[in-house]
Amino acid sequence: MLENLFAKRINKNIPSRLQGLFPETNFPDNISFGGGCPDEKSFPARELVNAYQEAIINEKEHSFQYHDVKGPERLREFLADRAQKKMGIANVTSEDVMLTAGGQQGIELVAKLFLEAGDKMAVEVPCYVGALAAFDVYEPDYYEIPMEDDGVNLDCLEATLKAHPDIKLFYTVPDFHNPTGITMSLEKRQRLVELANKYNFVILEDTPYRDLRYHGESLPSIKSFDTEGRVIFLSSFSKILSPAYRLGWLVASPEIKAELTKLKLAEDLEVPYIPSATVDNYIAHHDLDAHIEGLKKIYRQKLDKMDQALHAYLPADAKISHPEGGFFFWIELGDDANTSQLLLEEAIPNEHLIYVPSASFYPDRDHVNGLRVNFTGSSLAEIDEGCRRLGRLLNVDSLMQVAI
Ligand SMILES: Cc1ncc(COP(=O)(O)O)c(C=O)c1O
Structure with missing residues (x-):
């Protein structure tokens, strides 16, 4: 009965893409x-327990209090430095780094910032299921761009952009893509930014697997070629440390970051102190690399x-x-x-x-x-x-x- 009151975008008949993704089985x-x-x-369980204890000891009762939306300054400085040295992104300061509740919240905030029902966005297909789940809520019209062995098919993307110049957002996982494992070539990274400048859209570069290369040479991030503040670089501690802290981070232009911060404030008020301080202490005392x-x-x-x-x-x-x-x-x-x-x-x-x-x-x-x-x-x-x-x-x- 109450479903008449639900927002139009809520559709009870469509199951979440993420629920039931892993059917339960009890076979031994x-x-x-x-x-x-x-x-x-x-x-690194023992080290993380020590880092957690240090977080509480340092702040005493205040650890259990509200904190702020930015999260630890030292951690953001570490990530700004990493963005410059490892991702090739120039002139990043701690002010350009935003901490999020996992990479997943970064995707959801970007969707909320750019998409209204019927807005056009392009995605690689196949595409990370969690990103589609986040985008679905904002009801975009999807344009599907197929993958090739060296990353998404940019000729197809350009043809789609010519036909639909009002495409606003393109989502990509350029490093060891989820689900195909494909990595986008250097040439395609550069050309993708040129296309974004020419056709006026924003790129969400989602890179939780970037540090986990087992063969071959690392490539600069797409964001490193960004000349107009159009690329949002997103990463996470989930795959390289632990997903339980729900800690992700992004680098965006001041204009975009300011709006994403307003949306995060409305969503969950702050970066939780205990998880973020634990990761901060771990990184301060151990060599993450x-x-x-x-x-x-x-x-x-x-x-x-x-x-x-x-x-x-x-x-x-x-x-x-x-x-x-x-x-x-x-x-x-x-x-x-x-x-x-x-x-x-x-x-x-x-x-x-x-x-x-x-x-x-x-x-x-x-x-x-x-x-x-x-x-x-x-x-x-x-x-x-x-x-x-x-x-x-x-x-x-x-x-x-x-x-x-
Ligand atoms: C491509 C991609 N983006 C984002 C995420 C979400 O990660 P997090 O645990 O940081 O929210 C995942 C998790 O599997 C992923 O594969």
């Missing part, structure tokens, strides 16, 4: 390649294992991506495959295996012949066994059973 031998989870054994080097060692082995196991067990015509970092492989099957159905009817009940079907990564949920698998959250043995099970599933017989 379950293997999940579903979530984008870091390796739990890699969390040494920790990341340790992660890279572990994840490089896992990536190589999954690469080898997917090629060993999957049918020869499965198209498997070649990520050089990040968390995911992307697999495309023949046109008749339906990976959503296969997951519920075969993978979970028979093989006790979870992956994310491709439908989740498309605005209209209309591409059903692909899947994403995560390699960071499983052990080497689980990766091998999970790929063996996936291979069994993707043989012609099980695909035929689902198709019938």
